[in-house]
Every structure is written in structure tokens, then in C-alpha cells.
Amino acid sequence: MSDAGALFLPDPPPARLAGAAGGEPRLQPAGPREWRVSGDWTLLALRGRYDEFRQRIAAAMADAGDALWDLRELGQLDTAGALTLWQGWGHRTPARLLWLPEHVTLFAQFLQPGALPRQKPGLRPGLAHAGTALLGFTRQALDIVALTGRLLLDVGHVLRHPSLIGWREISANIFRTGAQALPITALVGFLVGLTLSYLISKQLKTYGADIFVINILGLAVLRELGPLLAAIIVAGRSGSAMTAQIGVMRVTQELDALSVMGISHTVRLVLPKVVALAVALPLVALWTSALMLAGGMAAAGAQLKLDATTFLHTLPGVVQPANLWLGWTKSMLFGGLIALLACHFGLRIKPNTESLGQGVTASVVTAITLVIVVDAVFAVLFSNVGI
Incomplete structure (x- = not known):
């Protein structure tokens, strides 16, 4: 690096030899x-003092831009x-500068083109974060x-070649996601049924409409709450x-091994x-609704x-079979x-433990959120069915 006002002194001044260098940084x-x-x-x-020294140096440069800067008594200097x-x-060397040859390499790196790129004006942090989130959501979708x-x-392909169907895997997944x-x-x-019935009964008793607790419970449980609650529990568990x-x-490179073997x-x-979860969840939802x-x-x-x-004699008369079929x-x-979301996030996991934890969390949160959104869409589209 060359500068008209910079002086390179190969030997330190007497003060440095006397032990003035080292210790707390001083300006x-x-x-x-x-x-x-x-x-x-x-x-x-x-x-913890970077801003303090930067401000002091900048103030000194503002007061006297042609001041002499003496770096010869520096003890240690790193990047x-x-x-x-x-x-x-x-971002420039002073007009008058005294330093040592070993300082040249440290400061030369800052003069390289593109070494310290200036921050270009862009979107506000909030908009940039929203754009990044939207881009990530689009890629995931x-x-x-x-x-x-x-x-x-x-x-x-499997339907044309039934021998490829993994019946043992399907059976094992039904057992793990359903029976367990x-x-x-x-x-x-x-x-949940106990709490919901208690709250509804307390309100209906006030108006003398006790019998309508069967209507409300039957319709809400068989059509909405049973399937939704079962899906949320299975999403978090299975x-x-x-x-x-x-x-x-x-992480253990088993997926790579499957790819190498052409599977x-x-x-x-x-x-x-x-397939297993699509078969098991309706049965789990029916079991949850019954409880x-x-x-x-x-x-x-x-x-x-x-x-x-x-209760049992009145329930079939007030809840139409269409509600049960809609729930299933x-x-x-x-x-x-x-299951599709769980496999999607599982296949996207990188071979490290941190990515594994993040993938599992994202899988559960996304699955529960989409289940609730899809249930709301069903409720709107089929609002007049089975009533």
C-alpha cells in the first residue's frame, strides 16, 4: 500500500523499547x-469499546483532517x-501517518476492491423480512x-405393479399412528367432551333447554371437534x-444409500x-369422537x-348421517x-442435528396450521350439508 503522507519506520522509537507498548488500548x-x-x-x-474508539477517531479526523497519526507505539494489532x-x-489512510512495516499487511486488505462493500440502500428491515418469509413460503409450497x-x-406405477406395494410398511405405520x-x-x-358439555349444560339450564345439549354435542363432536382434535394430536405425535x-x-446417509440402490x-x-395415516386417522377420529x-x-x-x-336414543335422530361422513x-x-408434510420436511433436513430439530418443529407447526385452515374451508363450503 502506498500513500504520499504515510511513513514506514522499520525500527520502533525509544519509548516502545522502554516497554510503553502493550496493555489497554489508548488514543x-x-x-x-x-x-x-x-x-x-x-x-x-x-x-465492547469498538463504537467508543471509532467515534473518538472520527471526531479527531473531523477536527483536524491533516493531523499526524503515530502508530509506532502499538503493542499488538489484529484485524x-x-x-x-x-x-x-x-475508510482511508490519514494524510500524515507513522507506522511500522508489520502494519502494512493488516491495512492493505481494506484497500482491495470489494473488501469492505458499502451497504446499498434497500428495503426497510420489516419489508425485507416479509419478502424473505414470502419467498421461503413460495419455495416450500x-x-x-x-x-x-x-x-x-x-x-x-405401483398400481400397475402391485408387487411394489409395501404392505408391511403400511401395516406397521397404521399400528404406530393408529393403535398406539x-x-x-x-x-x-x-x-374435552366433559368440559364442553359442562359449559354448554350450564348455559342451557338457564333457559330450560336441557335436551338441546345432545344436538350441540353430537353435531360439534362428530362433524368438527372429533376429527380436528384427533388430527392435531396425531400431527404432534405421529x-x-x-x-x-x-x-x-x-443424517446417517441411509437416504443416499437408497438412491444409490435405485430405490x-x-x-x-x-x-x-x-396411505397408512389416511386409513388410520378416520378410525382414530371416530374413537376420539366416541370418547x-x-x-x-x-x-x-x-x-x-x-x-x-x-342421550344415546336421541343422538341418532338429531345428527344426520351426512355429518358423520363429512367428518370421516x-x-x-x-x-x-x-403424512405428506411430515415426509416433505423430513426429506429437506440437512445432515446435521440442528437442522433435524428445526425440521421437526416446522413439520408439526405447519401440519397443525394447515389442518385448522382446511377444516375452516370445509366448514364454509359444507355449511348447509347435514343440518
């Missing part, structure tokens, strides 16, 4: 138009210290559509397990999980003195959607 005036930089200007020594001086000087297309093509989920769905369903399973296969990921991993109604009967019997016989249809769609 002191040495004369009317002279500044002396001494001490250690390193990452550790300047920790952090050199960058602090460089930024305080205004396109990847899901692509995965769905590959899955449909593989389904056609019955205890938790039974407990949650019973408690969806996360599917994502973690595929993610671990990515399709969608046929071997995605298709059995989607919710059982909890509702218990609360109605305690609050309104409605016996179970009256939604459950099948929820199951396929949850």
Missing part, C-alpha cells in the same frame, strides 16, 4: 495536531483493531407440489415421529406413510340429570396431508 493527543495510538488494539482488548482505526478514519406430483406418478395413539386420544377426548425418522435417515424415496418411505361423547354424557348426567339411555372424509384428508 492520546501528542501535540496540537498529532495523535498517538498505543496499547493493544486486538479483538479481546477492544471488546479487529485495524478495522476500528480504518472505519474511524473514514412448490416443493410440496412437486412431492405430491412424484407421489401421484409413483402411485400409478388410542390411549392419549381417549384421555384428551374424554376430558407427524413429528415421521419427520424425525426420515431426518435421521438423512425411490416416495415409493419406499412417503407412500406407505401417507368425547362419553365425557359429554357424563357431564350432562351430572349437570342436567340426563341418563345415558336418553375430512379425517382422511387430514391424515394424508399430515
